[in-house]
Amino acid sequence: MVLSLTGLEAPRGGKTRRWVSLAVLGLFFVTLGFGCKGLSQQERAAVKPVTLNYWTVFNDTEELKRLASEYRQLRPYVKVNIRQVRYEEFDRLFLNALADDVAPDVVSLHARWIKKYQNRLAEMPASVSTARLIVKGGLTKETQVVVDTTPMPGIGDIKRDYVGAVANDVIIGEAVYGLPIALDTLAIYYNKDLLDKANIAEPPATWDEFLEAVKKTTKFGPDGKIVQSGAALGTANNIDNAFDILSVLMMQNGVKMAAKGSVQFASGLDKAGETHPSLQALRFYTDFARPTKESYSWNETMEPALDAFVRGKAVFYFGFAYDSSRITSRAPELNLEVIPLPQLNPSAPVNVANYWVEAVVKKSKHQNEAWDFIRFMTAPDQAKRYALSTGRPSAYRTQIKELADNPRLGPFVSQTLIAENWYHGEDITQAEKAFDDLITATLRPYADKDDPTKRDAGFIATAAQMAQQTF
CATH class of the missing domain: 3.40.190.10 (Periplasmic binding protein-like II)
Structure with a gap:
């Protein structure tokens, strides 16, 4: 032999x-x-x-x-x-x-x-x-x-x-x-029946259309409490994907999150103030959990986002392809559809890679x-x-081309070329906590003596410092 x-x-x-x-x-x-x-x-x-x-x-x-x-x-x-x-x-x-x-x-x-x-x-x-x-x-x-x-x-x-x-x-x-x-990307699941009941024939393709759909589908009870959420967005404690959602909003708004081992999403805050893209993205996100805003549709007292969605209490859910089986196993009768994430700047699209x-x-x-x-x-x-x-x-x-035609895979596969990870540090758990703390702090009511821009910019700077410690 x-x-x-x-x-x-x-x-x-x-x-x-x-x-x-x-x-x-x-x-x-x-x-x-x-x-x-x-x-x-x-x-x-x-x-x-x-x-x-x-x-x-x-x-x-x-x-x-x-x-x-x-x-x-x-x-x-x-x-x-x-x-x-x-x-x-x-x-x-x-x-x-x-x-x-x-x-x-x-x-x-x-x-x-x-x-x-x-x-x-x-x-x-x-x-x-x-x-x-x-x-x-x-x-x-x-x-x-x-x-x-x-x-x-x-x-x-x-x-x-x-x-x-x-x-x-x-x-x-x-x-x-x-x-x-495999490689996953962030997309939006939606309850088609609830969109139909709101007389919305087509799912949103832009962020402006998304905001309108959220306003039309959010319902309040006599006591002012939310009984049907248009979108589970704006908080950290009951949204599993808050880190990814806020990250991609910042990136879509032109923020350079990190480069060469340096966290940069807070760079230039002191000069730009209200117009800083990180602050704009943070407020866009947290406005969904502010009762004074038109986009208000969610808050910190509500159940976990996925639970609300599978129970038919939320119209839109931001999730990944791996969420599909979790949703269908718990709600097999749900008329479920998925759309790619809207892009703030279609000429420079971006998504997050989760894999x-x-x-x-x-x-x-x-x-x-x-x-x-x-x-x-x-x-x-x-x-x-x-x-x-x-x-x-x-x-x-x-x-990509072949799998993009697959109804189940298409919305996620179509985004893989534009997906990226900004975090390359040694402790993602601490970085996620930094974002959670940032969101939670931003949602606190402003004190009479607070300058809202300076206060929230300070929270962003603190989050960047916490993330930098892990690089």
Whole structure:
């Protein structure tokens, strides 16, 4: 039996299926001690059983199991164990696992977590070496162990093949720290029946139209309390996506959020005052929670935004593609539609990128297999299958046009080219808290001695300082 070294991937098509099935059979015999006579020590080492422990948070676990199963057909000696970890528990569990030397091999990290965990992650290699078993011959069978040296996507490949947000997030210096299987963007869900009842035939396409729709669909009771919200906007305590919504409003208004490690959304506040684009965006957002404003449709005493929307108590909900299954599972009869986010300046559109990156832990003893599995699961054909199955957009440029025609995916996919992350610090939780505190402070009533512009500008400056501390 011969150990063959080749720079080719496993053959594709019908021949692959035949070779894989024989390889599985051959591995079965090798494992039991039959048919392994003559295998060299190098050959045995190449197909030694490997278990990859993979932690994920929000990825679709059924799709991940399919990917793990298909990968095992290609590499029968590799088993992938998938564990879903709660978002709020990931940091504690991961750090404890690292300390106890029982860390996973592969982790799914939010793109905004990469800098935080950078020192714990392996840099993606230029290539990986993994083995296959093939059986050749007629009456006399010969088993070969074939070692594939497979190139990984390089920096140039990532910049060419993926939408721009990916390269900006996963490449630090000259190193790549992971690859995505999907990339999400912010859109607006709406209750079509409630729009119809308000005699609004078409969903809003601009922010002005959106404001009119909110005013027409917000209803108040005899006591002045909101009984139907036009839009769940304006607060922080009961809106999960407040950080992203306020960020994108600022960016659409021309704000440079950060550059070269410096938080900049408060720059020039002292000179611009009332006309500063960050202050304008902040007030546009918080006006939805101010009873004195025409756009008033929400406040801090109301239930969580998603809960109100699925119960038919809110007409518009700002969310991501992953929210779709959460909404339909809780409200299957809801006449649900989605529209892309309106743009303040159509000639310079912008959205936010919200997605997860598959990365390898530096302590993993199975670097080749871990990176090869990531290469396999994030390949274009797998990303497309994942998108169609889960409703989460692909990050590949070549798939945008096709997936944009999909009713479920279209509103989100159509925005992937203009989506970006401004935050590249080490503690997104603190940055989100800074925005939450900014929104909450801005909603407080003005004291008689307050200069509203100076007060709110001060809150923006404080939020920028808090965010800067994490860079």
